[in-house]
Amino acid sequence: MTVPEIAKILPPDTELSRPFWEGCRQGELRLQHCNNCDRFQFYPRIICSHCDGDSLSWRAVSGRGRIASFTVVRRGISRAYEAPYMVALIDLEEGPRMMSSVVGCEPESVAVGDTVSVQFEDWGENYLMPVFHKRE
Amino acid sequence: MANPDSAVSRSKLRGKVAIAGAADTAVGVLPGRTPMELCVEAALQAIADAGLKKSDVDGLLTCNSMAQPLMYHAEAMAEYLQIFPRYCLAVGAGGGTTFTAIHHAASAIATGMADIIVVSMADSMRSGLNREQALRAQASTGHPEFEQPYGPTVPAYYALIAQAHMAEFGTTPEQLAGIAVSTRQHAARNPAAQMRDLITVDDVLASRMIADPLHLLDCSLVSDGGSAIVMCSAERAADLPHAPVYIMGAGEGHSHEHISAARSLTTSAAKEAGQRAYAMAGLQASDMDFAQLYDCFTPTVLVELEDLGFCAKGEGGAFVETGALAPDGALPVNTHGGLLSHCHPGNPGSMFALTESVWQLRHAAGERQVPDARHALVHAQGGIMSSHTALVLSREAS
Numbered sequence: 001m002t003v004p005e006i007a008k009i010l011p012p013d014t015e016l017s018r019p020f021w022e023g024c025r026q027g028e029l030r031l032q033h034c035n036n037c038d039r040f041q042f043y044p045r046i047i048c049s050h051c052d053g054d055s056l057s058w059r060a061v062s063g064r065g066r067i068a069s070f071t072v073v074r075r076g077i078s079r080a081y082e083a084p085y086m087v088a089l090i091d092l093e094e095g096p097r098m099m100s101s102v103v104g105c106e107p108e109s110v111a112v113g114d115t116v117s118v119q120f121e122d123w124g125e126n127y128l129m130p131v132f133h134k135r136e
Numbered sequence: 137m138a139n140p141d142s143a144v145s146r147s148k149l150r151g152k153v154a155i156a157g158a159a160d161t162a163v164g165v166l167p168g169r170t171p172m173e174l175c176v177e178a179a180l181q182a183i184a185d186a187g188l189k190k191s192d193v194d195g196l197l198t199c200n201s202m203a204q205p206l207m208y209h210a211e212a213m214a215e216y217l218q219i220f221p222r223y224c225l226a227v228g229a230g231g232g233t234t235f236t237a238i239h240h241a242a243s244a245i246a247t248g249m250a251d252i253i254v255v256s257m258a259d260s261m262r263s264g265l266n267r268e269q270a271l272r273a274q275a276s277t278g279h280p281e282f283e284q285p286y287g288p289t290v291p292a293y294y295a296l297i298a299q300a301h302m303a304e305f306g307t308t309p310e311q312l313a314g315i316a317v318s319t320r321q322h323a324a325r326n327p328a329a330q331m332r333d334l335i336t337v338d339d340v341l342a343s344r345m346i347a348d349p350l351h352l353l354d355c356s357l358v359s360d361g362g363s364a365i366v367m368c369s370a371e372r373a374a375d376l377p378h379a380p381v382y383i384m385g386a387g388e389g390h391s392h393e394h395i396s397a398a399r400s401l402t403t404s405a406a407k408e409a410g411q412r413a414y415a416m417a418g419l420q421a422s423d424m425d426f427a428q429l430y431d432c433f434t435p436t437v438l439v440e441l442e443d444l445g446f447c448a449k450g451e452g453g454a455f456v457e458t459g460a461l462a463p464d465g466a467l468p469v470n471t472h473g474g475l476l477s478h479c480h481p482g483n484p485g486s487m488f489a490l491t492e493s494v495w496q497l498r499h500a501a502g503e504r505q506v507p508d509a510r511h512a513l514v515h516a517q518g519g520i521m522s523s524h525t526a527l528v529l530s531r532e533a534s
Contacts, residue, residue, distance in 0.1 A: 011281040043282045043397075069303070069401055071295035072348040073287065077274060081287035087347075089296055089396055099283045099396040107348070112303035129285055 006079045008123050017044045019058040024128040029118045031096060033059040042096035063118030065092040065132070072107040090116060090132055104133040143415035150416050151533035153242040154373035154380035156366050157186025158494040160487075163361030163479035164330040167263040171201035174258035174362030176216055182364035187377040188252060193366075195223035195250030197241055199233045199257045199483045202273055203264025213256070223250035230277075230518025231430055233257070234486035235525035239386045241367050251368060257484030258362025273482070277520065279394045291355055291433060293395050293520040295347040298435035300401035302349065304450070307438065309349045311453030313340035315434040315469075316353050316476055318461040323473025325463060325504035330357055331477045354434040356475035356485075363487035365494065370533050381497045384419065384511075385528030387412025395520040402450075406443035406515060409524040413513070414445070417528035421445035424528075425509040426496060427467055428489035430516040431474040437461075440515055441469075444526065468506050471496060486516040497531050 011021070023030035031040045036053030040061065047054050070088035073081070086102045088110075102110055103121070116132035123129045144150060159181030161174045175198060183190055196219065198210040206212050209226035223244055229236040234257065241253045265273065277293065278284040301307045317337055323329035335353060343352040373380035389405030389412070392398045414420050421444060429440040438452035446467055447455035461469040472478045472492035475485050493512045495501045515526045 009285045009287065011285055014281070017281060043279065069296040069300040071292045071299060071350075072345075073289055073292050074345045074347060075289070077287045077289050078271070085287065087286050087288045087292050087296070089401070097396055099279070099286055099288070099394075101286050112299060123285060127285075 008080045010123060010125055010127055016046065020044060021127065023058070023060065024120050024130055025126070027120055028060045029063045029130055030058045031061050031092070031094060032056045040094040040096050042092070042098050061092060061094045064135070065090040065116055067102065067110065067112055067114045067116060068097060069112055070102060070110055086110065088132065101131045102134065103131050110134070142418070143412070144418040147416045149242055149246050149386060150384055151382050152370055153245045153367055153383045154370045155383070155494050156368050156373045156376045156378065156380055157182040157184070157188065158365045158491040159185050159363070160328065160491050161258065161362040163328060163359055163481070163488070165262050166260065166360040169260070169360065171204045171258045171260050171264065171362070172213065172216060174260070174360070175213055175256050175364070178258060178362040178364035179217065179254050179256040182256070182366050183254060185378070186366040188366065190217055190219050192252050193219050193254050194221050195241065195244060195253030196221045197237045197253060197255045198226045199237070200226050200228055201259045202269060202482055203260040221250065223253065228483070229523055230483060231432060231485060232516045232518030232523045232525055233483045234490060235514065235516045235527055236388065238367070238383070238490070238527060239388065239525055242383050242386060245367060245369055251372065253367045254364060255367065256362065256364035257487050259481040259484055260360040261480070261482045262358050262360045264360065279396065283394055283396060289347060291350050292347040294433040294435055295350045296395055297401050297439065297521060298349050298433070301435060301438060304402055305453070307453040309341060310337050311456050312349065312354055312434040312438065313337040313351070314456040315431070315437045315461065316340050318456070318459070318465070319431060319470050319474045319476040321462050322468065322471050322504060323477035326473050326478060329473040329478040330359055331473070350433055350435070356432045356480040357477070359479035359481045361479045361481045361484070361488070363484060363491050365487070365490060379498050379531065381494045382530050382533040383527060384530045385413035385415070385417030387416065387526050389524045391522065393519050393522050398521065402439065404439055404443050404517070404521040404524060406440050406517060406524040406526065409515065409526040410444040410513070413526040413528050417530070419511055419528055421513070423511050424467065424513045426471055426506045426512050427469050428471070428493055428512065428514040429469055430486060431470055431476050432480070434476070436517065436521065437469065439521065444513060444515060463504065471501070471504055471506060486514070489514055489516070493529050497529055
């Protein structure tokens, strides 16, 4: 009997956001930058969400941010997600907010406002996910 | 006297449409009953309650079922009932489905698209989901590319809101728990409610942690059940057996879909929804005798109390501590027991807040009647505090 492998949820492949995932493979967090209004956005779109401009390019960003909120999931969504694990909203230094996880520390040591830096974790199928660790 | 430029005088909806019939099926654990059967049963009872026949119905609004998904849900229900409406639609707006549907149905009646509309919804989230459907229900929300891979659960999304509110305003887990406690006090007075044993703040805090800071008793139930109402013009309703319940105000607010893209974690578009509904009704929060607020998790009620004007931003926790939400409190909230304690069969959940409001405003709510109730604010949201509809319901149309 074949037991299906329980895999983590992977992002669907889209042409638009391929540079984001390629950046993750190279250890780099990349965001779309608007050539018109000079601001960053996340998630990737075909227009700038600030000025509606359509001239967007990818830029590597600092990977630093602050925890806007977080929770500790005590019962995982599937066996691929070993609870407890953290789900957090990270406000990046460049402006945009993204969902991610905070790793490498006890959940009890985490607070809203903590500063964090990005690192990349193997998610399977040649995907590296950006996650964050607390910065000292 | 209303300002001639005000939303009150501009509105083509205010007081023009009424709820003339209401009915719930049994709720809780109902194995062996399909969602369609529950939907049909609720509709037939609501039609009878309105003193009408099913052949009078020329409009039907439903929502799809997760346990028994149908490509053409409303059409299938019309066929089952052997009615042949001229307005027929299944609405899907997550937890916001009920009041969004009522907003549209009221507009349809005011514009002559239909005369007698049945809104009927049911699901079997407790007994009817197979494993695959249950997993899909859990993963049904969240951005597929930039949220879902991190494994957030539905409670986790709402926990992010709770945590942000606690960090910004000093709200405490005890204050959140107070919402579960007062909701259960209401349910204890409702023989139909799924959970009726009184609980304390300590009980909530001692229950299993699901997603910090939310404990099991901060989370709503998983239930089977169905509920329906009948809507028609105020004129027509005046000739029907029960005192009409008038739709005096309706408003929506939509700010995001994914929580990571929300304008704010602690102020929601319930604010705009409420402002629009109050403006149409010519009433304000302080005029409301009770409120039914979407309570999939305790922090939603906290944020809604603030955004709908019942207390100032950041003071939701202190407002809960005054005991206002409890039976006989200054603002009884979720008088049937809400999603936390009455039942939560998924997207139909707020139908039960609506039928309860009808009985309260008819002064027919028995032991749990809010004395002399004249006006109610009912609210629901879908997504993760994304999509909000507020209605002002009244005993009088003037």
